[in-house]
Amino acid sequence: MSDTLIQCTDLCKSYGAGPVLSHLNLTLGAGRIVGLLGPNGTGKTTLIKILAGLLQPTSGQVLVDGCVPGPESKAVVSYLPDRMYFADWMKAKDLLDLFEDFYRDFDREKAERMCASLGITPDQRVKTMSKGTREKMQLALVMSRRAKLYLLDEPIAGVDPAARDFIMNTILTNYSSDGTLLISTHLIGDIERVLDEVIILKDADVALHDSVDNIRQNRGMSVDALFREMFRMDPLEGGYFDAR
């Protein structure tokens, strides 16, 4: 079987105004932890949604585990979106039932243990959970799958440093080690230590795809430092703005 898990060929996506992804080519193998990096608006979420089958490419081809995104690929992809996707009427046990019903690789016992450690009871309604608890419950469900590919969209954005540690530890101790973790973020310093590879998006395309070791060796700097250098901006200064 091929080692290639993700293959994007000439992938384009635009929302009308300008291209978000333009003729992007990318090949990603199995068993890696990969950081998908880039400033806001460079197409990280768009790429992840296309891989998850939630967005249709404008043109080009995407293959996940050899299949066009569809039921076959979704069976091996565990996706954590940047938002809450639970229905309010559900209880914690309904969500566990749902994941168990649809995903063969779902480890219910592990999910129940994680929920218990978060203080979530089976009869607790989603509606009554705090935002933080809901996010952790979603993470617990996603990481309780033995998936081939984990797509984690900004899992540590907007949370305090302690919660970031909790989230990263949960991810790293629970993911299936023969699977690939693709984590999108712009908080590079928090995840650099665990990454095998990085993909940096810039101007709707892949600006860099390399291993972390290579970057450190060849460029003599950390990924965080490289990122800051690539996207350095001059500070804003005062001036006269003539709108006419």
Add this chain to the structure above:
Amino acid sequence: MLGKLLKYDLRSMLKTFLLVWGAALVLAFVNHFTLGRLDIDTGFLPIASILKAVSLFVYIAILVAMTVLTWIFVIQRFYNGLLKDEGYLMFTLPVKPWQLVTAKGIAAVAVNVVSGLVAVGSVLIVAPWDKVAEAMRNVFAFLRDNGIFSGGQLAVLFAEAALLFLFTTARSIYQVYAAIALGHLFRKHRVGMAFVMYLVINTVLSTAGSLILSTVAVSDALWGTVSSLLEKWSAFGLLNLALWFYIVVSAIHLAAFHVVTERILAKKLNLE
């Protein structure tokens, strides 16, 4: 997989409607007794009439709420369940888009059918039972004595009417689904565009219907066929033909709306 999806859609439906259906039936029983027993000519006049008015008002309010809730449920479970945040979960399940649409459709038809049965049942509960039974006996006796329909024919017509109700309900629901899916093709104002698409579908269908009718109206051959049918066929035969005609038309509309909805969600899904 369709069965599993349906399980969650039906659970969601029951959580929303059990209370409403229960309340409608309980209030129907209350009204049956208050309307029948509390005579406004007795000495209890003010209390009795207030009780009657309040219980009747609450009962009618529940029936109206049930009708409104049913359609809110149809629209909300499809739009929020597939095209808003919940769609991030539903469209990453390893299922096909037609299964997602069909599960929503079956649950929506079920909620309409049960709400309809509860509404009819509650009206029968409110009415004086002896008079309802007598009226039904009279209708059946009239149909039988005048040789209009036999018992077997009545059963056939009842089954066909039930089938027509199912198909027209499903067709109406899927028209809403198709309009929402067409609205999803637009980058902005998707809800507004869904509403516009609903009106466009209505206009197209009514124009097509008028065109077909006007063609039939000026066709001598077709008029001849209709006239000979009217002369030769019994009331049962004609009613049978009319019911099946509407069942087939509804089924064609339903299939077309399903295909439009499924194709858009399969090929043009953009959860932005």
